[in-house]
Amino acid sequence: MKSYVPYIFCIKRKNKNVFPHKKVIIDPHYHKLNHKLKDHFFKLIHARFGTSGIRMLRLKEKWQIPLITSFHGCDSPGTARMKKHKRSLQRLFSVGECFTVPCLAMKQELVKHGCPISKIVVQYSGINLDQFAYKERFYPLDGQIRIVHVGRLVEKKGAEILIKAFHRIQQIFPQARLILIGTGRLLKKLKQLSLDLHLENNIEFLGALPHSEIAKHLEEAHIFCLPSLKDRTGNREGIPNAIKEAMACGLPVVSTFHSGIPELIKDGKNGLLVKENDVSELATKLIVLIKQPETWRKLGLNARVKIEADFNREIQTNNLERLFDQVIKAHEKKQNEKPLFSVIIPTYNRERFLGRAIKSVLQQTCKDYELIVVDDGSTDQTAKIVKSFGPRVRYVYQKNSGPSEARNMGISLAKGKYIAFLDSDDYFLAHKLKENKTYLEAHPDCHFLYSWYYNDKFGSKRNVVRNSRSYWDLNAFRFHLYRRKFTIRTSTAVIQKSCFDKTGLFNSRYRYSQDWDMWLRLACHYTGKCQKTPLAVYRRHERKVIPAGNRHFNIRKTALELYRWNKETLLRLEKKYGARRSAKKNQSISA
Known part of the structure; x- marks a missing residue:
């Protein structure tokens, strides 16, 4: 090749004398390839044979790299060998950018089994x-x-x-x-x-x-x-x-x-x-x-x-390089088309609820979004459920590291201007993102948005939770958030991605209350705004009460340091905002 330097990743090496390629990497589980992709070392994956294309799907989706899969004959979709990969093959046809075949007959075979004809290129193999x-x-x-x-x-x-x-x-x-x-x-x-x-x-x-x-x-x-x-x-x-x-x-x-x-x-x-x-x-x-x-x-x-x-091998190699150019160029153009929202669903063993959560995003009336599901090491049917939705959902798997790291992975991969979080056991109402978009367009200075929500307690009748509100005074917002006077549900939150450059990502030390820690850190720079309409459904599950221990103490301590507050500051704020709240409450009782 003239324009590209190919690296060959394989499970084991055979016939070295017949194929004396220099850049051959023995990588049975593709860990080395994963590291190279993480460093953006490659511009494209070319998978030889349909089975290799299927194995590359996870890395393709994780690192958003274009994938070309070449079918040859032994991997024809109609073979007994490939029939056991029927579902994975359909996903490959859906997600992969391009498929090369050695002849027109194979092209017809791929079309017959569901591959879009527009993605198929007849690429003859040449000889020396x-x-x-x-x-x-x-x-x-x-x-x-x-x-x-x-x-x-x-x-x-x-x-x-x-x-x-x-x-x-x-x-x-x-x-x-x-x-x-x-x-x-x-x-x-x-x-x-x-x-x-x-x-x-x-x-x-x-x-x-x-x-x-x-x-x-x-x-x-x-x-x-x-x-x-x-x-x-x-x-x-x-x-x-x-x-x-x-x-x-x-x-x-x-x-x-x-x-x-x-x-x-x-x-x-x-x-x-x-x-x-x-x-x-x-x-x-x-x-x-x-x-x-x-x-x-x-x-x-x-x-x-x-x-x-x-x-002629030289002619066919030139044709293949031109195909690489076209696929990479089209992919880069698509990558530059950034959505307004990146919806991030972190999940761990939530097979019972995950499908509903994903559907609630895919059914949004506002379509200006991407959806990223970060699987935090699930051992149930999570992967199968996510992949059943096709390329509309970007699936990323990581070893179990906790919800903070799962959210952080999603943020690092997000391309949208705003991050909309959704817990995998909750779900959006169909107009949620449209309502968010309308508000954000009307308030371009808003960086941190949340809303009321429905409370679905143990599957019983839903009720609206209205304890969230907007505070135009930054200190008032910080104080009420610090005292936990109201709750911001993660599945209602929409945050401008650039905010994380100032606040940092979620704290991986906290498996619980990490969202409250994030809201307090965001409040160091931004006043949150509340949409006074329910836009999501929060599921409450029967579970043991988790002791706060030192967690809440440490979270509050961090906030005090960020806000440069001391005991005197807290007393002054309590007198200013807490007394006002009590007065209003007493006034409503006497009335």
Whole structure:
């Protein structure tokens, strides 16, 4: 590649001599990749095979990096291997930016299984033409026709069909030889078949060979044959590189009307094609080809021209780099489109309530938001529930660190101007964000907003809690908040993101009351404003009373230090604001 430096992350490394890439990182659980993404080291993830794309979903969503997934054939959505990933595959189709396929047939397969056609690009794999030189073919003087098959010895490569067809060929051309290059689980079975058909002296099993040796065998061959077929699990080819390499060498090629192969070979023009899994037709076609060596030159020359035009590695690599450019550019443009609100839902083992909370956000009449769910190490069905909502919800998982760290993770990832918090057991009313937006537009100096709410106690009838109010005097706001004279429910709070630059994030020392600590710290700089209408539902659960201990003392101590208050200040404020409140209360009683 010219414009990009690829780093290859894999579970384990094999065939180092065949793939001598320098930047290969063994990373079975993708921890190293996660750290690189955290540092914004990469601009794009290119997942080879659909299963790899599925494994990359979590990191893609966590770090908001574009993802291209390349399907090949063994990972076709219709295969038994991929059917068990059906749900994950649909999520991949929904979330992933782009999907490359090796042929038009595979494109149709992806569309059939739910992938948006606009996301699919046919990206042919190219070969190194310098490694496979063109050579004109002639009938050998000794009559020893060499037919070569290159491919893994698995069902879809059709070696068994070829051996059976070769049995008929050998009866007419006893000097003919079949060379099988490659290995696989069918090796023992195929060797036994050659013995049963008395072909052991005419068939060579050479095993897996490096490209340089494969090129030598192709140079010495007269005919190449790869009768690919769809196997019993649904596994199929894309367009086999082995066929491209043989065509580049000028070999007359015989293959099948299978998957993307007809996009490469036009029957009778630059090769020959037969029906899949048809021993008789394959044998007949090969016999006719052997009998007509005068056609070899035309087939081989046309084959080389086709490869040079459409399957040149350099051309296809340039095409892939242009695709990377397009996907990265589109992603960056989308990233720059910032929403008004970032709704953050921290959650831990709330599978019973989480779906309702998410739905309440997705059903908002104001659509100018992003939704981030931070899973604080849940062990229930949280991940499955969140992922069922598709790309509208950004799901982030972290080890259990407490609600403060979960909220902080959400804030760090948020792109919106305002942060709207929602506890995972509460839910918004449908017009909540619209009402917030209207107020904020009318009061552009407001940095800290909250509202009344409904109290849903143990699933009983809801009642409105109206004890929150606005205080235009900053000291009055601080005092009443400090004395806990009213409650700001986290699920009603909307805070301008820039505020956290001054106040800092939630204190991870506090698993409880961390919201009160935050409101007090915000009050060091901003007066909170209250919308006097219920906009959220707060669920109350039966649970043991949690002792405040030193927690409240420490929170108040921090506030006193921030406000530079002392005992005298508190007494003065108590006299000013507390007495006024008592007087109003007594006045209402006497009336």
